[in-house]
Amino acid sequence: YIFVSAQRRRGEMEEIMIFRRKESIKGKINIVKDYPFDNEIFTQGLIKYNNVILVSSGHYNKSFLGQLDLSTGKIDNKQKLEDHFFAEGITYNNSYVIQLTWKENVAFFRNPKTLKIEKCVQYTGEGWGICFDGEHLYMSNGSNYVKKINNQTFRTEKLLEIFCDGKRLNRLNDLEYYNGYLYANVWKSKYIYKVNLSTGKTEKIFDCTALIRFCKRINRNINELNGIAHIKDNYFLISGKNWPRIFLVQLL
Numbered sequence: 001y002i003f004v005s006a007q008r009r010r011g012e013m014e015e016i017m018i019f020r021r022k023e024s025i026k027g028k029i030n031i032v033k034d035y036p037f038d039n040e041i042f043t044q045g046l047i048k049y050n051n052v053i054l055v056s057s058g059h060y061n062k063s064f065l066g067q068l069d070l071s072t073g074k075i076d077n078k079q080k081l082e083d084h085f086f087a088e089g090i091t092y093n094n095s096y097v098i099q100l101t102w103k104e105n106v107a108f109f110r111n112p113k114t115l116k117i118e119k120c121v122q123y124t125g126e127g128w129g130i131c132f133d134g135e136h137l138y139m140s141n142g143s144n145y146v147k148k149i150n151n152q153t154f155r156t157e158k159l160l161e162i163f164c165d166g167k168r169l170n171r172l173n174d175l176e177y178y179n180g181y182l183y184a185n186v187w188k189s190k191y192i193y194k195v196n197l198s199t200g201k202t203e204k205i206f207d208c209t210a211l212i213r214f215c216k217r218i219n220r221n222i223n224e225l226n227g228i229a230h231i232k233d234n235y236f237l238i239s240g241k242n243w244p245r246i247f248l249v250q251l252l
Contacts, residue, residue, distance in 0.1 A: 023165050027194065027204035030250040031211070032235070035244040036073030039219055042064035043239050045099070045129070045174055046227035049112065053229065053237065056090040057100055063087035065099055065115060070246070079115045081108075089129035089174050093137065093151055100127030100139070121154045129175035131182065133197070134219065138182060140172035146182065162195055169193060176228040177235070183204035183236065183251070185226045192228065192238070192251070204251075211238065211247055219245040 040111055053068040055075065061083045064077035086102035090162035096109040096118065103126055109119045129140040136157070137149040148158040162169045162184070171187040181203070182195040190212055194204040208225050215222050223241035230236055230247065239246040 017139060023163075024202045027192075027206040028252040029065075029206050029208065029210070030252065032248040032250060034214070034245045034247050035070045037068075037239055037243055038073050038075065039222070039244045040225070041075070041243075042241045043174075043227040043243065044088045045216075046229040046237060046239060047090050047092055047176075048229045048231055048237065049097075051093040052112075054090060054097060054115075055227070056087045058102070058241075059088045060084065060086050065090065065097070065110070067115070068246075073246075076117055078109070079117075087124045088127045089131075089140070091132045091137065093132045094134075094178060098130060098137070100130050102126055102128070108203045119173075123154065128173050128187075129185070131175040131177040133177045138175055138177065138197075140175055140184070142171055142173070142187065144168040144170045144235050146172065146175070160197070160200050162193075162202070163202050165176060165207070169195075169202060173224050174228055176230050178230045178234075183228050183230070187226075188224055190225055192225075194251070206251055208238065211245075211249075212240070215240070215243045215245055 009141055042058045042140045047054050055068050056065050063081040063085055064078050066078040078133045085104050087142040088100040088102050090099045097112050099108045107121045108117045111118050126141045128142050131138050139147040144162050147156045150157050173185040173187045174181040190208050192206040193202045195202050220241050225240040227239045234251050238249055
């Protein structure tokens with residue numbers, strides 16, 4: 001914070017002006033290409049690994065994990081969850097595809113080739129988004145905290161508090177990792193936040209209004225932005241809940 005004070009001419013009371021230092025800057029989104037996307041998908045997680053793109057779709061009685069065909073927007077090898085599970089974020093930790101559940105406190109560890117469940121691991125609290133930095137897992141729960149999780153034991157090692165311009169960045173949703181940064185969706189927000197993992201501070205904010213408007217011209221009944229998958233360098237796939245398109249973008 002920056003504090004500037006000036007004494008009033010009349011009276012002895014001091015006037016204090018408080019300014020909040022802006023730590024983040026506005027990032028730029030270049031839309032490279034858009035692809036068809038099934039608007040029945042309630043996107044909760046999106047990842048790319050080994051040239052495969054996976055989507056996790058939520059809702060009770062409807063949750064699934066499947067492989068996305070970018071050219072058609074269709075889902076192959078769909079793996080449905082039992083009706084009492086609400087699917088959430090996904091990541092790949094070089095051994096398993098890990099899929100979270102919302103309030104059921106279970107993470108499914110899936111075979112990366114068949115997508116079949118090989119084991120289940122319990123955790124505390126809600127599961128929203130998850131990503132992997134090559135060593136640790138990072139998991140959101142709808143607050144402004146991200147759990148740093150041991151990749152071998154799935155136990156929380158540390159809680160990271162996330163901020164944007166000095167304020168707590170609440171409702172953190174889907175997460176992606178790239179080059180020392182978390183790229184985070186926030187529930188009900190039109191922005192993607194680039195967060196420095198070493199400080200917890202947001203350094204860039206990407207406004208996705210143009211993508212939302214593009215989709216609303218096709219289907220006005222879309223839900224919020226959610227789903228980030230790193231492709232290479234500063235290229236990402238971005239979509240949302242019940243969106244008719246998925247976008248390849250460059251985040252600058």
